[in-house]
Amino acid sequence: MVLIIQKGPILNEKQPILQSGKALKQPLEIIDFELKDQKNQVFTKNDFKNQFTLLFFGYTNCPDVCPSTIYKLSQMKKKISQDIPEATLEIVFITLDPERDTTDRLDEYMNFFDSTMIGLTGEISEIVKLSANLSVFFQRINKEDGYDFNHTASIFVINTEAQLGASLSPISSLEMLEEDIRTLVSK
Amino acid sequence: MIRKSLLFLGLLFFIPHSAISEIVVKNAWVRAAPAGSKAMAAYMFIDNQGPKKMSSSKIIANGFEKAEVHMIFISNNIAQMRKLENISIDGKESIALEPGGLHLMLINPNKVPKKNSKVEILMFFENENNAEVVRIEADVRSQEL
Numbered sequence: 511m512v513l514i515i516q517k518g519p520i521l522n523e524k525q526p527i528l529q530s531g532k533a534l535k536q537p538l539e540i541i542d543f544e545l546k547d548q549k550n551q552v553f554t555k556n557d558f559k560n561q562f563t564l565l566f567f568g569y570t571n572c573p574d575v576c577p578s579t580i581y582k583l584s585q586m587k588k589k590i591s592q593d594i595p596e597a598t599l600e601i602v603f604i605t606l607d608p609e610r611d612t613t614d615r616l617d618e619y620m621n622f623f624d625s626t627m628i629g630l631t632g633e634i635s636e637i638v639k640l641s642a643n644l645s646v647f648f649q650r651i652n653k654e655d656g657y658d659f660n661h662t663a664s665i666f667v668i669n670t671e672a673q674l675g676a677s678l679s680p681i682s683s684l685e686m687l688e689e690d691i692r693t694l695v696s697k
Numbered sequence: 698m699i700r701k702s703l704l705f706l707g708l709l710f711f712i713p714h715s716a717i718s719e720i721v722v723k724n725a726w727v728r729a730a731p732a733g734s735k736a737m738a739a740y741m742f743i744d745n746q747g748p749k750k751m752s753s754s755k756i757i758a759n760g761f762e763k764a765e766v767h768m769i770f771i772s773n774n775i776a777q778m779r780k781l782e783n784i785s786i787d788g789k790e791s792i793a794l795e796p797g798g799l800h801l802m803l804i805n806p807n808k809v810p811k812k813n814s815k816v817e818i819l820m821f822f823e824n825e826n827n828a829e830v831v832r833i834e835a836d837v838r839s840q841e842l
């Protein structure tokens with residue numbers, strides 16, 4: 511069982527005002543890390559630069575919350591990319607279950623839902639480090655026939671300088687998320 | 698696997714025919730998942746048209762090792778999935794199984810069913826003076842708006 515609770519970054523609700531979450535008063539620097547994408551290419555903090563990234567953590571055997579989030583984000587990305595072509599938006603999924611989520615499994619998963627998404631896996635220590643940096647909680651729940659995870663399902667908005675700019679609630683409607691992300695990328 | 702489907706067929710013959718079916722299920726679907734997935738979520742709308750509370754006692758999904766009732770709880774942006782004993786619906790009430798809330802968790806498929814196929818689900822409901830089996834054909838598809 512992995513259990514991580516860390517004090518979150520200082521949040522300020524004053525600006526910009528978001529409906530589905532909170533923007534950080536002072537963007538939080540992402541720590542250095544090294545993971546692999548579904549094509550087995552190394553992915554580091556630098557790969558967050560020069561684009562906006564919608565980042566979330568999950569596992570591919572998650573039957574409800576993770577695919578719902580993917581669905582919302584990929585719908586939104588299509589719309590925003592059409593309307594604001596100059597805003598490059600990437601969706602990045604980081605697995606909390608590197609044991610089962612190999613690069614091959616992630617490749618199959620991304621192709622199934624949205625092949626433009628980036629899926630990251632790697633050493634558990636790297637995943638733990640990054641999740642602690644973003645105050646992501648996760649806990650493995652063992653069952654007689656396998657295991658699931660309780661996990662933070664927030665959507666993190668990473669700015670073009672690889673800093674955490676905002677974190678959004680996973681239960682927000684597609685419309686609210688879309689409006690907030692438009693606000694953040696057109697700032 | 699063959700033995701399992703035979704058992705399933707056998708069960709269909711034992712479905713008691715109650716005079717009026719009180720439980721009506723609509724819009725059942727299973728979220729399509731990539732090959733190799735270990736579980737799939739099924740969603741639907743269940744209406745109890747009878748006067749009394751009915752509770753599910755057993756759920757069988759053809760082609761899966763087992764089916765459970767699960768609920769997603771999200772607090773402080775942390776998502777948790779918990780197993781519930783059953784689904785209970787008061788008389789003349791209905792309940793929606795939908796993403797982010799209740800679902801049937803279909804566990805360990807023999808083979809992950811493809812998009813646009815169907816999954817057969819039997820739900821047994823009962824109360825002190827009535828028992829009923831509902832046979833559901835759920836569409837395997839992706840989420841829609």
Ligand SMILES: [Cu+2]
Binds near residue numbers: 801
């Ligand atoms: Cu479940």
